[in-house]
Amino acid sequence: MATPKWRRLADELAERIRSGDLAEGEALPQIRELTAAGEGSTTTVQAAYRALETEGLVRIVRGRGTYVRWRRSRVVRESQARYQWEKDRALLGEEERKSTGVTERETGLDTPQLEFHATYDVVEAPPEIARLFDVAPTTRMLHRRYRTSSREETAPIGLISSWLIYDQAARNPALLDSGREPWPGGTAHQLSTIGIEIERIDDRIGARPPTAEETKLLDLDPGTAVLILRKFSYSTEGPLAEYSEVVLPGDRHEFLYRIPLERWSRP
Template identity: 80%
Template sequence: MATPKWRQLADDLAEQIRNGDLATGEALPQIRELTASGAGSTTTVQAAYRALETEGLVRIVRGRGTYVRQQRTRIVRESQARYQWEKDRALLSEEERRSTGVTEKETGLDTPHLAFQATYDAVEAPPEIATRFGVEPGTQMLRRSYRTSSRSETAPIGLISSWLVYSVAARNPALLDSGREPWPGGTAHQLRTVGIEIGQIEDRIGARPPTAYETKVLDLLPGTAVLVLNKSSYSADDDRLVEYSEAVLPGDRHEFLYRIPLDRWPS
């Protein structure tokens, strides 16, 4: 089957964007210019531009034109390998743990090229969180909010909220200090400092339209969904929930990769 003309045009422009022939912020030709040059009908050019916007390569500004969008860092998240890698690093020396982290590993960016922001506060457990942890509503919790971004971009990679039982985190006062973020070795090492080994992690992933706040903060184009990752970490000793987090991730820059070995059939 022949490739539609709008797709050919979109692919040609996408290649120009990716190789730098069309720079960030540069305006794409007006639709009438492309139609006059024989690139296709108005409908063809409009379809190509809409496809480029859906793919996150351009931004269409009504009444002004179509502009090359700054390319966003792409993240491939391989959860099974990621969590084992984090757990193994919890046993390393501080110097080794400081050398790199999971965000650097997944984005391919060095630590100096990343901007980290963490906010901690002590709050009473809302009913949903209390139910998850099996504690009484109102139990004091440590709520941690994270944003990480490339220093070349304004929008964060995602919005993350993490919960720990406050009395558990308080066993190591350093865990109550957001100024120590990014913590070398991440949550796996933080929990190790209070005698907890993570034995199992459960991920639940869904998708939904973003809120107005998420659209603004994550710099989402119209029609872009967010992925919502609910992560529950359980203790290896007694299988109790020790950390719960929710990550809101832009659907245009996150990909989940799973490699699942299957048992052989009996011979």
């Protein structure tokens, strides 16, 4: 079957974008220019541009035109190595912990290149959170929300919603102050200051369409799904110590798992 003309046009433009012939932020030709040049009908060009938008290569701005998207920083998340690295850093001195964090490690950006935003609230445990922590619905919880972005980009790398039992967190009043973020050493060190060592972390990963708010905050193109990471951190004593839900744009995050397998025994 012959390749449709709109697809051929989309592939030609995609190659120009990937090669740098069409630079980031540059406007693509107006539809009327391409139709006049014999590249196809208005319908053909529109279909090609919509395909490029779906593939995350361009952004269509109504009334203005179509522009090559700025490349978004990619993040490779290797959970097992990430969590052990963060736990090991909890035992280091503050200056060494300040030198870099897990976000810097995964993005390759230095701390001055990142912008951190955190908000804290004290609320009664919603039903699902109360069930996860096995506490009464009236239990006070410290609800923390985080956004981290590159200073060269407007959209955050992801959206994090974290939960701690308030009475536990309050053992160290510093943990109640959002102004201390980003905390050197992350959650592993924060919990260590109240006598909690994390023994096990369970990651549950799914995907879904983004909400309208997530689409706006994460600057998502049409058709881009979000990955939902539900992270359960259990203490050495057994109970759930911290729960977080992380919303990650599907167009910029990759999960890498290195899983050693036992060898077959040979006679």
